[in-house]
Amino acid sequence: MRLMPSLPSRCAECLVRDTSLCSAMRDDELHALSDIARRKTFPAGQVVTWSGDPNSLCANIVSGAVKVTASTPDGREQIVGLLYPGDFVGQPFAQDAPLTITAVGETDLCLFPRGPFERTLDEHRAMERKLLERTMESLTDAQNRILALGRKNAVERIASFLLEVSERMGSDEDDSASEIALPISRGEMADYLGLTIETVSRQLTRLRKDGVIALEKGDRSCTILSRERLAAIADPD
Amino acid sequence: MRLMPSLPSRCAECLVRDTSLCSAMRDDELHALSDIARRKTFPAGQVVTWSGDPNSLCANIVSGAVKVTASTPDGREQIVGLLYPGDFVGQPFAQDAPLTITAVGETDLCLFPRGPFERTLDEHRAMERKLLERTMESLTDAQNRILALGRKNAVERIASFLLEVSERMGSDEDDSASEIALPISRGEMADYLGLTIETVSRQLTRLRKDGVIALEKGDRSCTILSRERLAAIADPD
DNA sequence: CGAGGCGTTTGACGCCGGTCAAGCTGGAAT
DNA sequence: ATTCCAGCTTGACCGGCGTCAAACGCCTCG
Missing domain, CATH: 1.10.10.10 (Winged helix-like DNA-binding domain superfamily/Winged helix DNA-binding domain)
Known part of the structure; x- marks a missing residue:
């Protein structure tokens, strides 16, 4: 009988171990996330979270892609973001989830309930820092799209x-x-x-x-x- | 002779003490920011940071407003953000500053050099958390603007x-x-x-x-x- | 094999908003 | 006062993109 490796087994062959938020965690720290995570495969076109749902989920994209959509009350739709493997999905610390998240093509997500995920952020400084940097990058992306939509x-x-x-x-x-x-x-x-x-x-x-x-x-x-x-x-x- | 109050004197009557990032700091913690801060008034239309400048500044808006602009190489311009008193300006941890920041109307800023500001974030967890939340709100704003520009x-x-x-x-x-x-x-x-x-x-x-x-x-x-x-x-x- | 459906392409036409240009208003300088 | 100028308004025109419609290719299912 051998010792458990410090890296959670389910993370051992994860495709985004080193590109997602998880890259801010040491092998032995990853249990904190692994213990609250649930892997799920979404078929193409399946909605992950509806606009207006309680904001209860965060996730890493393992494979595939998701679209983040907003729409006017009269039904015009706009994709406000496209997220790829390694990207983070969700809004920790926010009340509502005003946007709809939909799988584009078959997509594997590593889901975290929001509450426990927030606690993990509390306890792992480096991950919170990485989330901050990622969020700022997303903001930059969004600003580029604003330029494109407004002036191109x-x-x-x-x-x-x-x-x-x-x-x-x-x-x-x-x-x-x-x-x-x-x-x-x-x-x-x-x-x-x-x-x-x-x-x-x-x-x-x-x-x-x-x-x-x-x-x-x-x-x-x-x-x-x-x-x-x-x-x-x-x-x- | 009486003791110095724990709140830095320059912060004592600051208009955004309780609405800016500073609201995450206790009175006695504020010295960390106050010591690196420089207050400056920008006349209407003055550029705070040019696109392409080294990313060396962060700031709180005390009064007035600033516009964040991007432009295409051939000169079409787009305001990608408008920021008001209490809002935070800048991109800690980022390399470049691809956007131009300009005062709109006479504007008071509380400027922080980026390096020391980042160190303050390191040492004051609550402020980093608040910055994360603010950044996510900015992202939500940007997404609403994407909807408006794309579909309205x-x-x-x-x-x-x-x-x-x-x-x-x-x-x-x-x-x-x-x-x-x-x-x-x-x-x-x-x-x-x-x-x-x-x-x-x-x-x-x-x-x-x-x-x-x-x-x-x-x-x-x-x-x-x-x-x-x-x-x-x-x-x- | 053929029928039907979905995604895509292509065409004809009309409208919203951009372009160009002229006039208007109010404030500052003289 | 007069001039000037920057910002705003209004008008005439036009073109890019949306709208409506039809046809095409590919796939699945009968």
Whole structure:
């Protein structure tokens, strides 16, 4: 009989052990999170938390992606955030959860009940610090999206989006992939970029006809043929 | 000869002692901040920090207001945030300062050099916690603006803005004032709402003609005649 | 194989808001 | 007073993007 390793077994082969909030924890500290965590797989399109639900959940994204959506009372919808593996989901210390969280593609989450998660933050300074830094990064992302929505036209928004996804999807080795597996549908791209499906489709074919990207049809993949030209479109001079 | 009071004298009559980050500090702890702080008054329009400057400053807003702006390389400008008395300005732990901070109207700031400020965060848990909560609130604000910019038309954005200012400007006693002293010019409203000056002006006169608001001309004040109707315009059903 | 449904593409048209331009107002300088 | 100037308002026009509609490709299910 051998001793338990200090790293919780369920965390041992976690894909985001070193990229999520957990990267702020030593192996032996991770039990604090592991003990309150529940792993769950959400099929594509399943809602994790509805707007208006009591704010009871926080989570790490292990694989897949989630969209954070807000909507006007009359039903117009806007994706206010897209989160990827390693990202943190939730609002510790907040009362309400005004936003809807939905899985985009099959998604694995590592769920924490909010109360115990907050207590873990209390006890693990480094994790709270990391959460603060992550939250500030999210704010910066949001500010970039505000610039895009307020001042960029359709092509520019789409070009920016493709570059953004390319960077986030780039595997750890090569930083930015040229062939992107778009995580979301045309309709979701529209909801993310403040456009309509038709405009997204038209501008994508425009980029294709101009030889900037290639689209394999029926598939959601997109290849960047000239990153340089795409960047020039995203941030014109 | 009497003992020094535990509250630093310069903080004794500070207008935001109990609303800024400082509200997380006991009187006797405030010396840690007071010792590194420098009060400075910025005239209207003066830039506090340029985009691209080294990220060396954090601050509390004591009076006035600041705008946080981003811009595209070709010069289109967007206000990504408006901050009021009691709000915190800056990005501790971040490398660069990609945004420009500008005083809007005469503004008093309580400035902290970033390094020492970060050390103060290290030593004062409660303040770091408060900063985390504030940052999450800012993120929520930003998400609301993303919804507005992505999915609302001109009148709706302006109505939302007026209500927003009315709530933030409402003195402590009555929560939301009906007569608003608009903190910014038409041009800045345009930059904030992703519109042009002309559109802002037209939609404001439209609201005036419809009897929803009154505008005293020459002055930057605006009176909400029917908060109910304004709210119905901001979030149509 | 064919039927049906979903996501996407493409087209025709109209409107909201941007652009350009002119006039208006009030305050500061002279 | 007169001039000047910055900020605001108003008007005429136009183009980008939304709206409505139809067709296409791909998948699943009968």
